[in-house]
Amino acid sequence: MRVRAQIAMVMNLDKCIGCHTCSVTCKNVWTNRQGAEYMWWNNVETRPGPGYPRQWENQDKYNGGWALSGGKLVLRVELKKSYKPPGLDDYYHPWTYDYEVLFSETQAEQQPVARPISLVTNEPVDVKYGPNWNDDLAGTEYILEDVNMSETERAVYTQFKDVFMMYLPRICNHCLNPSCLAACPRKAIYKREEDGIVLVDQTRCRGYRYCVAACPYKKVYYNWKTGKSEKCIFCYPRVEAGQPTVCSLTCVGKIRYMGVLLYDADKVLDVAAEPDPKRLVRRFADEVLLDPYDPNVVAAAREAGIPDDWIAAARRSPVYKMVKVWKVAFPLHPEFRTLPMVFYVPPLSPVVTTYENAYGAKITDIMPKVSELRIPIQYLANMFTAGDTALVEQALKKLLAVRIYERAKNVAEPGLAEKAKAALQEAGLSEADAEEMYRLFAIARFEDRFVIPTNPKRYTNQPQVQRGVVGLP
Structure with a gap:
């Protein structure tokens, strides 16, 4: 390792x-x-x-x-x-406009027009x-x-x-x-x-x-x-x-999360060469990405010269939770075999309005119909899981289950609490998972979305930085 x-x-x-x-x-x-x-x-x-x-x-x-x-x-x-x-x-x-003509053009019956000019050749260009x-x-x-x-x-x-x-x-x-x-x-x-x-x-x-x-x-x-x-x-x-x-930092929707992931460099090429593209995402998450709570991983990380504050950051990383623990975030086009380290949580369709209008169903009745959402599951799978629809469907079920769970806490509807528990069970989530997912996806603070340790000049083969300060086992 x-x-x-x-x-x-x-x-x-x-x-x-x-x-x-x-x-x-x-x-x-x-x-x-x-x-x-x-x-x-x-x-x-x-x-x-x-x-x-x-x-x-x-x-x-x-x-x-x-x-x-x-x-x-x-x-x-x-x-x-x-x-x-x-x-x-x-x-x-790339183009700009000939703004000078607006000021230098002689008086005429027609209004002067600033035409597009190429920034490469400085010649007029037809913008297409x-x-x-x-x-x-x-x-x-x-x-x-x-x-x-x-x-x-x-x-x-x-x-x-x-x-x-x-x-x-x-x-x-x-x-x-x-x-x-x-x-x-x-x-x-x-x-x-x-x-x-x-x-x-x-x-x-x-x-x-x-x-x-x-x-x-x-x-x-x-x-x-x-x-x-x-x-x-x-x-x-x-x-x-x-x-x-x-x-x-400037994202209006606060859609971005950053954090540390520990990975096994010895597994990268082996997983990238997986013959079945649909297995790439599963093997990537299970074999390449490592558990920062595993004592063997921690020992190997320290031996590689990774500072303790980086290991602690990996444990608090929102990226680790979304990709490795909850498995709701996936790489873009894993079939390209580059093993990307930017991941995406697939979008849900306009759920409540669509289903109440089309099926007369409440949000708690959606779980069996997640494969029928407006954004085709196959389309999302083609982008994020090399065509593995099961992974995308399971991720969307988890996101929906959290919505149902939070709705049950705030809406007085008969039988809603029981339906919420059933939704969590079907999605494979505990109530603690649902609470943490809601906190991260809906109301996360700056320090929750961005867990980024300061960067030592180069930690490999360097003396350990802040060993023991963060209290790691």
Whole structure:
């Protein structure tokens, strides 16, 4: 067992309102400069839809991530012998407007117009696409470009009453098995041992863009001004000081949680090479991610030089509880085999109104019908569990059970308390679990959502930091 620690994130999609505040604040802090106009280290996509860049999930088009060849992990770009980084048409051509003409144009009968000008060539450009071009348009033809939709589901967009919509915020996943790192011939991309953050060494990068092609999430960008690759840095200067990322801090819906996960580095490649993609998520949570309360794990972590305050933080981590304990948060497209360390709690549909209107049912009668919710379970499974609908269905049942339990505490309805207990039992939760889940998902304070220890310079092979101060066994 080779224990490592990583700062990880969970996003609760049930609370995302699609306001893009996270994207704007990230843009203002990190990519508000020439050459990075089209870079959105954090972006929020309307789903169903093509995403950003367009159809980034379609690996038949981009050849990103890993594939299995002869039972071994191979970069898909090498297996296919084709590197296909997205072009500006897949993102959008960054532009501004010729505002000067509004002031300098001579008097005429027609009102002067500020036309779009390319920020790359300074020539007039015809604007045809943008980073949020299909914002809130999940019921239009854009649904046809979503690779997670089945042929049957693609036909849904013609029937407005059946249209569903959700928001998907995305950042770099700072994976345990990053394909961008493996693809870089310059070894310019590296994964920090102390906290797992994946970074690009700008002094080594030569802008070959192999990393852009190999990343299946298309979260590495090419700076056309500097000729180097850039990506989300997980706000590491803030994280080192024990502060959350800018996108997490400014999130209006408070959907983001950050904390420490301990993992077994010796298991990463073995699990990533799991032949059955549907087993990836289960093995990832059960075998790679470790229990910080296990004495053997604690001993191995200390031997690896992980400080006691990091182990204590792993025990209090909301990410650990959601991913490992309750199993309600999943990685995005685990079939890409990069083992992402950003997880998502799948969204519930508009539950109460939908079922009271359609079935005349109360919320307590929904549990057997969770597979019939407005957002198709298969669609969510295609995104978060490599098609394993059972995992998604169980997670949604747990979220619903907590709602029923809390409703029973505040609504005087005959038999509601008994139904609440039955819902918890069916979801596999105790009352203590329900109370803690409600606290974290609904009323969590800042210190509950962000459990981030300060970062020592490098803890491996260093003297133990604060040994015994936190009182660990």
